[in-house]
Amino acid sequence: MEPLLQVEDLETFYGRSQVLFGVGFSGGEGEVVGLMGRNGMGKTTTLRSIMGLTRPSRGTVRIANVPMQRQPAFRIARAGVAIVPEGRQVFRNLTVREHLLMAESRRATSTPRWTVQRIHELFPRLQEREGHLGTQLSGGEQQMLAIARALMTCPRLVLLDEATEGLAPLVRQEIWSALRALKRSGMAIVVVDKNLQELASVADRLVVLEKGRVAWTGDTERLRSDPALQQRYLGI
Template identity: 50%
Template sequence: MSEALLEIKNINTLYGHSHILHDLSFRLDKGQSMSLMGRNGMGKTTTLKSILGIVPPRSGHVYFDGEDVGRLPTWKRMRRDIAYVPEGRGIFHNLTVKEHLQMAARPGSDGRGSWDYDRVLETFPRLQERLSNLGTELSGGEQQMLAIGRALVTNPRLMILDEATEGLAPLIRQDIWSVIAAIRESGISTLVVDKNIKALKKLCDRHVVLIKGKVHFDGSSEELDLNLENVERALSL
């Protein structure tokens, strides 16, 4: 049996009195890629924030590489080699492209360093052309490339991408999907939030679909194909 890198067990997360996640459980194995799908407001971003400790669950457990990290602050969880590309990208208005990449760069906790500054620029040639530009001067697609590149230079074991291709032009989306595939091939586990079932089926090993903070579907791409009508209905309700 494969070894779990990330496992959440029976987490319940609330905003005030609003109960968002209900006994949510799933696991992501080492080297695996997983999609997290659902309509707006179904709990996808809350799930990511619960994993990272930005919005700590009221109950349940979050395990990373076998360690219960549920009581750790966000920065300590991230130092376990987790990288986060947030919805909205989180670009700093006062840093250039070069400064974004240089300030984030570090080897992984076990000394891994295959994703360095030069490799990111080789992966994203557009960033090479924009090194002296402020991050906020970039197009939406270029900002997403920068956000992914900034995450990669931390040499994570897990990359979390929220709304990976939201609002991007079709050609830029294809570029982003290709990069995510390359990230997976380099051995980094990925957890991807997006709405493109067709792309996610090709890219990811497993798929989780949420409805009102509960797991509606959890299975492989083959199982997703067998349940495609059910899943598509859940995503369009």
């Protein structure tokens, strides 16, 4: 069976500055791929390139074996890809409920549809806050809302940038618990996060970027159990 996501030889520039150099990896249905690396190594650019927010100059991005690297972001979204951006980017003038209804997908889907009720089951806090504006939420609640908004598009693949950065420990655990539930439902996820121990609890494989290249890829337990590898690729 072909992977749901295939990234091959991806090269991306900002102006004349090249950021990605031949990045490649894949992810299947129900698989979580963790994308790691020090700051400035190309993780966010990789997600943006997959989503079509920054168009790669070379390489291929296939969703369900369909080349998408030249498509605009809205077509990639219609193909079943959603992104949870770094910084959450909630709307100041929309309530929690309005965020969800605004993003609700009307397209046909072979998977169970995401509804407001289903979101409330995943994130009960959002039901408690459904009348609040996005900017009235805590950082952790905004992250839950950003994930929920992405899910309302009924994606097959979610790209999650900095899943738990700056969040309180209890909120981080809620986010990881939700990602494990999404994985069990068969959703494919590519997630960027700095915390190896927490990421290893949900990711099947890790891809480590260094200066825009894939420096290491492998089983999560192998990296977690090898301090020398961690220091080499993730240490400050």
